[in-house]
Amino acid sequence: MSDTKLSVVRKSIRPQAGDSWATIADRELPKLKTEDGVSSLQSWNLHVYMRAPAPEGSPRAGNPILPSDVIFIEPPMAAA
Amino acid sequence: MYDLIIRNGTVVDGSGLPGYQADVAVRGNRIAKIGKIAETADKEVDASGKVVAPGFIDPHTHFDAQLLWDGAAKPALSHGVTTIVPGNCSLSLAPLKADHRMRLVGMFNQIEEMPYKAFREGVVWDWETFSEYITRIRKGLAINVAPLVGHSVIRLWVMNDAATERTATDAEIAEMQDVLRECLDAGAAGLSTSYVDMDETLQPVPSRYADAREVDALAAVLGEYGRMLQIVPEFYDPDLTIARLDQLAEMSIKYQIPTTFSPLFVNSDNVAAVDKVMNRVDEQFARGARVWPQVQTRPIDISFSFAVPSLLFIRYPNWYRIMRFGTPEEIKAHFADPENRKARAAEVADAKELWPRLVLRQVKTDANQKYVGKTLAGIAAERGVTPVEAMIDISVEEDLEAHFLAADMGHNNDDKVVSLLKHPRVHIGASDGGAHILSFSTYGDTGYLFAHFVRDLKTMRLEDAVKKITSDTASIWGIPERGLLQPGYIADIAVFDPQTVDRGVEKFVQDVPGDGSRYVRDSHGVDTVIVSGGIAWSAKGGYQEARGAVLPGETSRQPELVAAE
Numbered sequence: 001m002s003d004t005k006l007s008v009v010r011k012s013i014r015p016q017a018g019d020s021w022a023t024i025a026d027r028e029l030p031k032l033k034t035e036d037g038v039s040s041l042q043s044w045n046l047h048v049y050m051r052a053p054a055p056e057g058s059p060r061a062g063n064p065i066l067p068s069d070v071i072f073i074e075p076p077m078a079a080a
Numbered sequence: 081m082y083d084l085i086i087r088n089g090t091v092v093d094g095s096g097l098p099g100y101q102a103d104v105a106v107r108g109n110r111i112a113k114i115g116k117i118a119e120t121a122d123k124e125v126d127a128s129g130k131v132v133a134p135g136f137i138d139p140h141t142h143f144d145a146q147l148l149w150d151g152a153a154k155p156a157l158s159h160g161v162t163t164i165v166p167g168n169c170s171l172s173l174a175p176l177k178a179d180h181r182m183r184l185v186g187m188f189n190q191i192e193e194m195p196y197k198a199f200r201e202g203v204v205w206d207w208e209t210f211s212e213y214i215t216r217i218r219k220g221l222a223i224n225v226a227p228l229v230g231h232s233v234i235r236l237w238v239m240n241d242a243a244t245e246r247t248a249t250d251a252e253i254a255e256m257q258d259v260l261r262e263c264l265d266a267g268a269a270g271l272s273t274s275y276v277d278m279d280e281t282l283q284p285v286p287s288r289y290a291d292a293r294e295v296d297a298l299a300a301v302l303g304e305y306g307r308m309l310q311i312v313p314e315f316y317d318p319d320l321t322i323a324r325l326d327q328l329a330e331m332s333i334k335y336q337i338p339t340t341f342s343p344l345f346v347n348s349d350n351v352a353a354v355d356k357v358m359n360r361v362d363e364q365f366a367r368g369a370r371v372w373p374q375v376q377t378r379p380i381d382i383s384f385s386f387a388v389p390s391l392l393f394i395r396y397p398n399w400y401r402i403m404r405f406g407t408p409e410e411i412k413a414h415f416a417d418p419e420n421r422k423a424r425a426a427e428v429a430d431a432k433e434l435w436p437r438l439v440l441r442q443v444k445t446d447a448n449q450k451y452v453g454k455t456l457a458g459i460a461a462e463r464g465v466t467p468v469e470a471m472i473d474i475s476v477e478e479d480l481e482a483h484f485l486a487a488d489m490g491h492n493n494d495d496k497v498v499s500l501l502k503h504p505r506v507h508i509g510a511s512d513g514g515a516h517i518l519s520f521s522t523y524g525d526t527g528y529l530f531a532h533f534v535r536d537l538k539t540m541r542l543e544d545a546v547k548k549i550t551s552d553t554a555s556i557w558g559i560p561e562r563g564l565l566q567p568g569y570i571a572d573i574a575v576f577d578p579q580t581v582d583r584g585v586e587k588f589v590q591d592v593p594g595d596g597s598r599y600v601r602d603s604h605g606v607d608t609v610i611v612s613g614g615i616a617w618s619a620k621g622g623y624q625e626a627r628g629a630v631l632p633g634e635t636s637r638q639p640e641l642v643a644a645e
Binding site: 004006017052055058059060066067070072076 | 291
């Protein structure tokens with residue numbers, strides 16, 4: 001049963017320890033310059049990019065990415 | 081001789097098979113016989129013209145706090161609901177160290193709108209472990225409870241403040257596994273986690289700091305017990321929902337556990353989105369996974385006043401901030417200031433189609449009674465202002481006690497919603513019973529199902545509707561001996577009139593400890609509700625016997641045991 005083939009869906013990853021936009025961009029979008037990769041990731045992941053900032057002094061300050069996040073590494077797929 | 085006989089009803093037994101005329105006899109806490117019954121009983125219920133069905137099971141509730149002062153989860157029981165699943169969305173009230181109580185109260189206040197004062201005046205904090213919490217709620221329990229344990233709470237128990245700062249170490253994950261085992265041994269029906277909820281400081285709840293290996297490790301423990309994993313995905317986005325359901329599917333297959341995600345809404349502006357999610361659900365079921373989407377029956381209505389931070393304003397930061405963190409005096413002063421009034425009106429200008437159709441439901445002053453029942457469009461025209469300005473002005477005039485209704489905000493495409501409700505891989509649920517108490521009533525979804533989709537629209541068979549909220553739910557959750565009417569099964573039974581069953585009009589009542597209020601709906605057309613063989617509620621007698629059990633571990637509470645307590 002588990003051999004049933006799944007259709008292709010939008011590609012995503014789960015963050016690794018210490019990940020930031022830049023580390024994800026360098027790892028997942030190696031053909032792009034870091035800043036271009038970061039820009040693309042942020043535009044594809046508004047659910048993370050638009051998140052309310054962590055309070056000052058928080059270990060998360062300056063990095064909105066949570067360990068549980070889904071991070072898309074490609075734009076939305078065109079409707080079938 | 082039986083203890084209870086329900087005579088002359090139409091038995092709709094939860095299997096989906098056609099209803100039939102028969103009597104139902106109960107001895108002790110179990111169904112003893114179904115058919116023509118010549119013997120007599122201590123108690124008899126005349127069900128002529130009525131349906132006799134298994135008690136309904138509500139799989140997504142937040143009655144955790146209410147159960148501390150109300151063992152019937154009112155008014156859920158009166159709607160025919162005999163089993164509730166609290167502890168969803170990563171939040172339960174146990175296990176909970178004394179040092180963490182106020183943090184959790186803050187989360188319940190933010191996410192479920194349960195007032196701080198209700199916890200202060202309605203709760204004696206005499207538990208820490210899950211087992212102690214179960215002991216605490218068991219006294220006076222009139223409804224069955226299948227409680228989930230919340231991932232955020234387990235994280236807080238093990239990691240303290242670090243629960244909202246970082247991922248867990250291997251040792252901490254191992255400790256979380258042990259805590260989860262203790263909770264499951266004590267009666268938890270599974271684990272819940274959340275990918276969207278925020279605490280009272282608008283920061284992510286602890287479960288959102290967990291990495292994939294932590295959730296996987298906890299799912300492995302669920303696999304040891306075959307228990308449920310419930311999640312709240314980013315339900316506003318189909319791609320995110322699919323990513324989450326794929327994660328669930330992997331764990332479901334790997335550990336052979338049932339999983340469920342809630343809610344799944346129909347967005348009338350993008351009906352294709354729900355099809356996209358359901359296609360994925362179908363594919364994952366075909367692989368052997370169990371990933372049950374929960375779909376609610378009712379459309380989205382939001383009631384609100386300026387006195388509380390309504391969900392309606394959550395996407396308008398300045399509105400939400402002042403309502404969430406301002407005192408009543410500060411809120412009044414803010415909106416009474418002409419500059420703020422202008423700025424706040426501009427902030428919500430994008431929803432220009434929403435504000436005119438809001439209805440003023442309730443005010444305190446005589447001067448504004450003439451507007452009650454009218455839309456903001458109509459009131460604005462009479463006052464010579466915009467609808468948003470009318471809403472602000474009346475709220476200030478009423479000391480923030482003007483109540484508005486935003487009806488039919490979504491999930492109101494009947495054709496699409498009923499196609500989901502009937503879908504074999506959809507789980508009817510997501511009522512949120514006991515939550516969002518200051519935004520809308522979360523009671524009566526079952527009445528709405530029967531009244532709207534079965535009786536009025538005739539788009540669903542009565543037998544199918546009953547099956548979806550009884551035996552299907554019991555099977556999905558692994559609740560034994562419930563969900564069907566058949567001899568030997570536990571006698572959890574709802575007797576209702578199919579011609580009149582419905583949910584009542586939403587009303588604002590003050591019945592929360594600490595003079596707190598909430599929106600509720602009474603039941604219509606429900607005659608008698610039986611839990612473990614005892615009449616728990618009837619239209620004539622109100623709330624009666626308290627024989628609720630903690631499921632799935634505790635099959636039933638014997639009447640003698642309840643009497644001894």
